Amino acid sequence: MTTTRPLLLGAVAYTPNVVPIWEGIRDYFAGTGAEMDFVLYSNYGRQVDELLDGAIDIAWNTNLAWVRTVRRTDGACRALAMRDTDLSFATVFVTRPGSGLRDLTDLKGRRLALGSRDSAQAAILPVHFLRGAGLAPSDVDLLRIDSDLGKHGDTGRSELDAIRAVLDEQADAAALGITTWEAIGRDELMPGGLEAFWQSPTYCHCNFTALDTLPAERSDPWVAHLLAMDWDDPAHRRILELEGLRRWVLPDLIGYASLFDAVQEQKIPDRW
Amino acid sequence: MVSRVVLDLVERVSAVADGATVEVPLGPSDADTVAAWCARTGNELASIRDGYAVVRRGRRALAGDVPEPPARLWLYTNFDCNLACGYCCARSSPQAARRALGVDRVRRLVGEAGGAGVAEVYLTGGEPFLLPDLDGLVTVCVAKLPTTLLTNGMLFRGSRLAMLRRMPRAGLTLQISLDSATPDRHDRHRGRGTWQRAFDGIGTARAEGFRVRVAATVAPDEDDAGDRDSFHELLDRLGIPREDQVVRPVAQRGFATDGVALTVQTLLPEVTVTADGVYWHPVGADHLDQLVTRQLFPLRVAIDEVHRRFAGYRLSMAEAAQRFPCA
Numbered sequence: 001m002t003t004t005r006p007l008l009l010g011a012v013a014y015t016p017n018v019v020p021i022w023e024g025i026r027d028y029f030a031g032t033g034a035e036m037d038f039v040l041y042s043n044y045g046r047q048v049d050e051l052l053d054g055a056i057d058i059a060w061n062t063n064l065a066w067v068r069t070v071r072r073t074d075g076a077c078r079a080l081a082m083r084d085t086d087l088s089f090a091t092v093f094v095t096r097p098g099s100g101l102r103d104l105t106d107l108k109g110r111r112l113a114l115g116s117r118d119s120a121q122a123a124i125l126p127v128h129f130l131r132g133a134g135l136a137p138s139d140v141d142l143l144r145i146d147s148d149l150g151k152h153g154d155t156g157r158s159e160l161d162a163i164r165a166v167l168d169e170q171a172d173a174a175a176l177g178i179t180t181w182e183a184i185g186r187d188e189l190m191p192g193g194l195e196a197f198w199q200s201p202t203y204c205h206c207n208f209t210a211l212d213t214l215p216a217e218r219s220d221p222w223v224a225h226l227l228a229m230d231w232d233d234p235a236h237r238r239i240l241e242l243e244g245l246r247r248w249v250l251p252d253l254i255g256y257a258s259l260f261d262a263v264q265e266q267k268i269p270d271r272w
Numbered sequence: 273m274v275s276r277v278v279l280d281l282v283e284r285v286s287a288v289a290d291g292a293t294v295e296v297p298l299g300p301s302d303a304d305t306v307a308a309w310c311a312r313t314g315n316e317l318a319s320i321r322d323g324y325a326v327v328r329r330g331r332r333a334l335a336g337d338v339p340e341p342p343a344r345l346w347l348y349t350n351f352d353c354n355l356a357c358g359y360c361c362a363r364s365s366p367q368a369a370r371r372a373l374g375v376d377r378v379r380r381l382v383g384e385a386g387g388a389g390v391a392e393v394y395l396t397g398g399e400p401f402l403l404p405d406l407d408g409l410v411t412v413c414v415a416k417l418p419t420t421l422l423t424n425g426m427l428f429r430g431s432r433l434a435m436l437r438r439m440p441r442a443g444l445t446l447q448i449s450l451d452s453a454t455p456d457r458h459d460r461h462r463g464r465g466t467w468q469r470a471f472d473g474i475g476t477a478r479a480e481g482f483r484v485r486v487a488a489t490v491a492p493d494e495d496d497a498g499d500r501d502s503f504h505e506l507l508d509r510l511g512i513p514r515e516d517q518v519v520r521p522v523a524q525r526g527f528a529t530d531g532v533a534l535t536v537q538t539l540l541p542e543v544t545v546t547a548d549g550v551y552w553h554p555v556g557a558d559h560l561d562q563l564v565t566r567q568l569f570p571l572r573v574a575i576d577e578v579h580r581r582f583a584g585y586r587l588s589m590a591e592a593a594q595r596f597p598c599a
Contacts, residue, residue, distance in 0.1 A: 016289035156286060160279045167274055183282045185312055189305055193274035241314075242290060242330075 006035040007222055009208075010047045010056040013040040014154035017242050024239035028229065034221040043150025044118075045271050048072070051211065057218070061209045062152040063089075063259050064120045068270050069209050071263075079207040079253060080223050083245035085179075087252055089205040091121050091129065092181040093198040095173040096166060101197045104133035111141040113162035113171035118272070119153025120259050121177030121205070122162065128262035129200050143171050156180050167193060179244070204255030223250075277302040281309050281327060290330040293318055298325055318587070328587075341582050343391035345417075345571075346544040346554040347381060349373055349409060350398040355424055358461045359489060361525035361555045364398045371547040375409045381545055381571055382416040388572040390543075396422040396554060404431075407438040414443040420485070422447045425473025426466065437480060446477045447485040447518075453502035457494060474510070487518040492530055495521070523555040536562055537585045541578045550574040 011022055022038040029036045039056060041047040044065040051059040052072060058080065061069060069077050093112075095101045101110070107130065115122025123144065130140055145162050148155045162174035163184070178199075187195050208226075210219055226248050229236045240246060262268070277296060284294040298306065298320065306325045310317040316328040348362070350372040356365035373381075382393055393413045400406050401423055413419040421439075425448035428436055448470060451458040455467035462470075477484050486507055490499075500519060507517045522531035536552045544551040546558075549566040556562025564581070565574050 015286060016292075020290060157283060160283050163279060164276065167276065180282070183286075183313065184278045185309055189278045189309055189312075190274055 004035075004218075006037045007057045007218060008055075009036050009038045009058045009060065010050060011038055011040055011060040012044055012047055012151060012154065013042060014148070014151045021239060021242045024235075024242075028236065028239070029222070029225060032221070032225050034218075034225050036222065044068075044152050045150060048271070051209065054211075054213075057210060057214055058222075059209045061207060062120065062154065063203070063205050063207075063256060064118060064124065064152050064263070064268075066207055066209055066256060067259050067263050070260075071270050073211065076212045077209055078212060079251035080210055080219055081226055081248050082204065082207040082251050083243065084247050084249050085245050086205040086207065087249065087255060088202045089121060089255075090178040090202050091125050091200040092176050092178055092196050093126070093173055094163070094166065094176060094181070094187075094194045094196050096169070097192060097195050099172055101173055104130060104198050105135065106197075107173060108135060108139045109141075110172040111143055111170075113143040113145060113165040113174040115158035115162055115175070115177075116146050116149055116151075116153050117144055118149055118151075119158065119177070120203075120262075122153050122159045122175050122180075124262045124266060124268060125200065125203065125259060126175035127266060128258060129198075131265060153177065156183070160184075163194065173197070201258070202255065203258050204252060207251050275299050275302055275305060277305055277325075278309055281306065281315075285315055285327055285329050288329050291328065293326050293328045295324045295326055298323055341541045341579060343389055344394060344542045345381070345385050345390040345392070346394045346396060346542055346557070347373055347378060347413075348397060348544065348546040348554075348557055349378070349395050349400045349406070350403055351546075351558070352402055353397060353399040353424075354402065354427065355399070355462050355466065357527070359491060359522040359526075359528040359531065361523050361528065362398065362558045363526040368398065370398075370402075372403060373545065373547050375405055375412060377547075377568065378409050379412045380569065382413050384569070384571040385417060388575045390417065390575070393417045393419045394422065394542075394554070395419065399424055399427070401427040401432050401435070404435075407435045410439050410444060414440045418443050418445075420445045420447050422449070422487075423473075424449050424462070424466070424470055425477065426469040428473050428476045433476070436477070436482075439482075441481050441483075445483045445485055445516075447487050448474050448477065449489065450474065450486050450503075451488045451490065452499060453506040457499070461489075461491070474512075478510070483516070484512060485516040485518060486512060487520065489520055489522055491522045492532075525555050526558060536581070537589065541582050543575050543578050545571075545574075550578075552578065 011018055018040060026036055026038055044062055047059050048065050048069050050056050114126055117123050143165060145158045147158045159176045159180040165171040166174045229240060229248055231237055231240055231246050277299060280296050284296060288294055303320055307317050310327060315330060318326040318328045350370045351362060351364050351368045352370045353364035354366060400421060410421055421444065423446060450470050451461060458467035474484055474486060488503055504517055522528050524531035524533045534555055539553045541552050542554060544554045544557045545568055550564045550568060551557045552562040552564060564578055
């Protein structure tokens, strides 16, 4: 009799909650025939390296980690699934009320605070959106707040510091991921403090990434069981709430197009 | 100046594990903002004090690990006793006032108990066999829930033996106190000759077809592994299964000047009703610090209050443990 090794999944430890999240997901797969285990990395660069080296079968990747995986494998990889919330990520540009900013073009000659340079939502895509609005890099004074590098903005700390810079009048505006904007209560919990003046089109965020070498007979049952997690089941719901979704969905790769463009335009290296 | 408290909340709460707490300093008008943020984001505002908000990541249900307290209901049938044991947590003795619950209140209590989540009833005292109507009271309980009757087992003679014989066998366990395998230690606390009478009582009850559990109470300076072995060997020889052989420490309550110190914060609650009120646990049934309410009815209200306090104590302890690391 042969036994199949559990699928090994990699994730980045950006919060203590990744332990109960992945232990819960691992336990959810126990006894299903699609067993999995997980390892935690301190940064996405290491995780992608390990995926490419075959040390892990699946990586829970940010959008930047996905783009880098595609570029480094010449497309010999595939996205297996994502959160429903990954389908509708967005970047929000915020400013102080009365700043006179109403559109991205108003940022010409002003100072914009950006989050960590490896954050798609708070640094890479905002610059791409400025370019789309017809602004050259030299048109806007960029205040880059690099913190928690390697975690692709997952901790949100650089975005909070960007907000502080705006409130302290060290910057005219800040670019935030929609989740950070929601986490601070949008413009409702800091009356007179912040307002949004532009929101980007939606784009995709995280996904489970595998190399093409992972056989479908191994990945398909795993994906099928993942998609069966049920918000109405209290045991599943706890995990789904911690990971920030209501249901797992199949990926929509079109939602990564803007980030591929941004990485190419800005010559973001495939690894740092 | 715009308050930064929301930014502090997001930063600090996102850095800790689900169920952990953080402290966030408050400005003069931040309290409402913190409450609104917690309500909006599904985190819990645990407390506001001394210029700080204590916020727990996640909701209380997710903070988790607050176990359900035992689904037991203890009823103190009376407080008077034929013995005056030196460690009695209820201060029972021949001089103690009876303070009986009475069959009518017991009937109502056990009638409400099942609907309040109670799974089993324990009758204790005092010495319940001093009550002339104990068999009726026991029958009322057994008709509703599995019942254990605690006794010193010394009074199974004459009319009290007849009363014992009238009690139902099914659904009833007699828990008889026997502190040691030999008379010395038992008699030291309970009085000369009491070991033999209790031992005989165990035999009588078993001969009458009752399930008998034997419970020893052990003082701190008497907890000896050899004595424990002897105790279990004696009961093994009688054919009493190990699950019905109980050894428990003396609680520092009532007459006991030494023993395990117990508070509502450290004790798993076992809801206890006396003629005077509803208490946290049977070891504290004669102590005001464990009084939950003077209102016996409806029982559900008292039990819900015990559960609410229990969850609060557990979460406060978890908070305290996280707030006072020494290094």
